[in-house]
Amino acid sequence: MDVLCATGFEGLSVPVARKTGQRGNESHHHAGEVTRSAQVKAKQGYRPEVQGLRALAVLMVVTYHVWLGRVSGGVDIFLLISAFLLTLSFVRKVENGRPLRLVSHWLHLFKRLIPAAVVVILGVLAGTWLVIPQSRWPDVLNEAWASLLYRQNWLLADTAVDYYAQNHAGASPLQHFWSLSIQGQVFILWPLIFAGAALVWRLLRRRRDISYRLILLVAFAGIFIASLIFSIEQTATNQAYAYFDTRTRLWEFALGSLLALSLPYLKPGKAARVVLGWAGLAAMISCGLVLTVDRSFPGFIALWPTLAAAAIIVAGQSGSRFGVDRVLSSRPLVALGDNSYALYLWHWPLLVLALAGTGIDKPNLVQGLAIVAASVVLAVLTTRFVEKPLREWHWPQLRAWRTAVVIVACGALLAGPVSLWQTRLTADEAAAAAQPRELTPGAAALAPENAGKPTPKATVIPAPAAMKNEWADIDGLCTDGNVPTDPLLSGCLQNSRPEHVKKRIVVLGDSHAQQYMAALGPIARDHGWEVVTLLKGNCRFGAESPERDAECNAFNRASAAYVMEHRPDAVFTVASLTHKEAPFETEVPGYVEGIKPFTDAGIDVVGIRDNPRFAINMPECVQKYGAQAPECNAPLAESLALSSPLDDYRGKVDGLHLMDMSDFICADGTCPAVVGNVYVYKDDNHLTKTYVQSMIPMFEKRLLAATGWK
Numbered sequence: 001m002d003v004l005c006a007t008g009f010e011g012l013s014v015p016v017a018r019k020t021g022q023r024g025n026e027s028h029h030h031a032g033e034v035t036r037s038a039q040v041k042a043k044q045g046y047r048p049e050v051q052g053l054r055a056l057a058v059l060m061v062v063t064y065h066v067w068l069g070r071v072s073g074g075v076d077i078f079l080l081i082s083a084f085l086l087t088l089s090f091v092r093k094v095e096n097g098r099p100l101r102l103v104s105h106w107l108h109l110f111k112r113l114i115p116a117a118v119v120v121i122l123g124v125l126a127g128t129w130l131v132i133p134q135s136r137w138p139d140v141l142n143e144a145w146a147s148l149l150y151r152q153n154w155l156l157a158d159t160a161v162d163y164y165a166q167n168h169a170g171a172s173p174l175q176h177f178w179s180l181s182i183q184g185q186v187f188i189l190w191p192l193i194f195a196g197a198a199l200v201w202r203l204l205r206r207r208r209d210i211s212y213r214l215i216l217l218v219a220f221a222g223i224f225i226a227s228l229i230f231s232i233e234q235t236a237t238n239q240a241y242a243y244f245d246t247r248t249r250l251w252e253f254a255l256g257s258l259l260a261l262s263l264p265y266l267k268p269g270k271a272a273r274v275v276l277g278w279a280g281l282a283a284m285i286s287c288g289l290v291l292t293v294d295r296s297f298p299g300f301i302a303l304w305p306t307l308a309a310a311a312i313i314v315a316g317q318s319g320s321r322f323g324v325d326r327v328l329s330s331r332p333l334v335a336l337g338d339n340s341y342a343l344y345l346w347h348w349p350l351l352v353l354a355l356a357g358t359g360i361d362k363p364n365l366v367q368g369l370a371i372v373a374a375s376v377v378l379a380v381l382t383t384r385f386v387e388k389p390l391r392e393w394h395w396p397q398l399r400a401w402r403t404a405v406v407i408v409a410c411g412a413l414l415a416g417p418v419s420l421w422q423t424r425l426t427a428d429e430a431a432a433a434a435q436p437r438e439l440t441p442g443a444a445a446l447a448p449e450n451a452g453k454p455t456p457k458a459t460v461i462p463a464p465a466a467m468k469n470e471w472a473d474i475d476g477l478c479t480d481g482n483v484p485t486d487p488l489l490s491g492c493l494q495n496s497r498p499e500h501v502k503k504r505i506v507v508l509g510d511s512h513a514q515q516y517m518a519a520l521g522p523i524a525r526d527h528g529w530e531v532v533t534l535l536k537g538n539c540r541f542g543a544e545s546p547e548r549d550a551e552c553n554a555f556n557r558a559s560a561a562y563v564m565e566h567r568p569d570a571v572f573t574v575a576s577l578t579h580k581e582a583p584f585e586t587e588v589p590g591y592v593e594g595i596k597p598f599t600d601a602g603i604d605v606v607g608i609r610d611n612p613r614f615a616i617n618m619p620e621c622v623q624k625y626g627a628q629a630p631e632c633n634a635p636l637a638e639s640l641a642l643s644s645p646l647d648d649y650r651g652k653v654d655g656l657h658l659m660d661m662s663d664f665i666c667a668d669g670t671c672p673a674v675v676g677n678v679y680v681y682k683d684d685n686h687l688t689k690t691y692v693q694s695m696i697p698m699f700e701k702r703l704l705a706a707t708g709w710k
Helices: 024-045 048-068 074-095 102-131 134-148 152-158 177-204 212-237 250-265 270-290 300-315 331-338 340-358 365-392 400-433 442-446 464-469 517-527 550-566 591-600 618-625 645-649 689-694 696-707
Strands: 503-509 529-535 570-574 576-578 585-587 604-608 633-635 656-659 670-672
Touching: 048 074, 048 270, 048 300, 048 331, 048 340, 048 365, 074 177, 074 212, 074 250, 074 300, 102 134, 102 177, 102 340, 102 365, 102 400, 134 152, 134 177, 134 400, 134 464, 134 618, 152 177, 177 212, 177 250, 212 250, 212 300, 250 300, 270 300, 331 340, 340 365, 400 464, 442 689, 442 696, 464 618, 503 517, 503 550, 517 529, 517 689, 517 696, 529 550, 550 591, 570 591, 576 645, 585 645, 591 604, 604 696, 645 656, 656 696, 689 696
Parallel strands: 503 529, 503 570, 570 604, 604 656
Antiparallel strands: 576 585, 633 670
16 A cells, blocks of 8 residues: 555665667676676665565555455555655755755646556546445545545544544445555655755754754654654544544654664664564564554554564665565555555555445455455556556656646546536435425325325435435534533533423434434424423433443433423433344333333423434335345344334323324334335345435324323
8 A cells, every 4th residue: 555665766766777778788797787786776765575575564554454354564564665765865855955846846746646556546437436335426436536635534533533433335436545645745744844844954064063864853852752652642532533633653664664763773683683573573463463552543542563573674685595575575565565655556446436336235255355365466567567667757757837737637537537427416316305295105105194106217316425414404513501510421412492482492312313303303393382402322212221331321310410400391212222233122221210200290202203214225226226126125023023112112201192103104014115216225124314304294293192282
């Protein structure tokens, strides 16, 4: 993955003798001198063991992704190597008195990086069109832009993507560009640091004898300490965001720079080099196996693989036949290192697209080997026919503007298809939404008066591109007297307060309670009710129970205390709990105990029956197989309990009002993915906002009938 395998920094470049076109002994003699000179320079500057280290790191990343589904630490090693090589290059330039020419450097760098990335992204878009469900297309297209512009890490951080998710079939085929984006950002930042340090050095050396390396050591030591402290703190408090945050990764780059600056002063003996090299290799390979890195990166745990790689680099060329450099400098590993950038680019999308296309969750040994082999083949082809020709193309090297033209042209090759595709999706979404309401009745198609009537032919709504907007809307944060004092309830939301509040309702629970706000919210506005929601994902309301985690129990205690403090007229909850596997529906743990203090205080409690959960993403099933496919129409007996758990609550608590809307979700013995030309679900268990809105008349009727409210 390390993009520096494509940048050709001087520290890794091997001079090659060029044919001059001359004839005779003189030309042969001259060529021989050039070849010998190149060999000498190669011995002085070329680090084949670093190239082998890069190859081994990418093999770790690929292996862990394909078979183990874990983080290997290989990415962290790439980041360190990137800064190590970058620092060697710039320090050599400054100390030799050569101009840095930052703009030219950046143009030259991205001219080498972007073409291969564009080729891979275009391949991913083709694979997306073939095998990825339509509802995921908008996200892939957004990530294509983010990957091209080196901001993929921030996009993933803002959407709280779980990098550790085991189901790679549902992951984005462009998710791995997060690390390339961080590197691209650092490739802009680091040269600015080198240039600033050079300016400070020139100013200070007029007064005192000070080295350029010392200034850089101070600068990168400060970055290392500040970033590592920040990384540890953020990983402990918000790991999902911290994983993609550039600021939490800067210390890994700084460590690579400190290593490059210190290397001339680190001169272990031959025996020490042998021990250091093998110890570093053992630590590097064992990181993901020995340590539980899940949810721990990029905090202090990432010191394990980065220091292991640093030990291997310090060991360097041991001069011993027993040194680890003999292995890392082997021709196969060095050759793989030459293709490591392209291999990293290809392996993840091939894995994701293969799993999505075959419908499997995890490849076996043979399937995994096929994915790896295909990745290697595509990597070699990309390096040979894309990276290398553009790297050796003479025309862009003559003028900076020519290099810029190449970069822009490569970007345009991707920007054109992405823009056209997004425009088409927007048009399709608008056309679907503009259909007459009678063509998309949704839940009304299951009303008794419509029994037996065929649903008219129409485009199913919402359009797949709009599926991400199908969460029920809640107007905003709680205000005035509704603001909770407990910080656990800081996410308190409420509908716009009516001018004359006739009834106050508090909604408790998780996302399955939130989804009904698409019906309860509009009904509340019509009736002059004020609605406050206290919600936490995957935390169904009930009394404290060992079946919930500590955070959920704490949240429910705080929610109950809020209700008892504010004494609303009613509390709305989800009173049963559905599961993907048998038993498909049960009572909510501690439900009666949780609501009894409310009813004892004279507060009405509305308990609605839960909706089914499935082992598959229902809208994606429809997009793949069609709405009538058996896979997309689950049997009722495998979706809900044959005897509703709500029946067990009846008569136990005065003031508990039970609602069951399941007959407007499931009908005729099945629980379909599409009803009345409306997607019932937005994923494998959440009702779409559009479908719940189609239930409003029936929902209102049953709510008023159950509670006796007027």
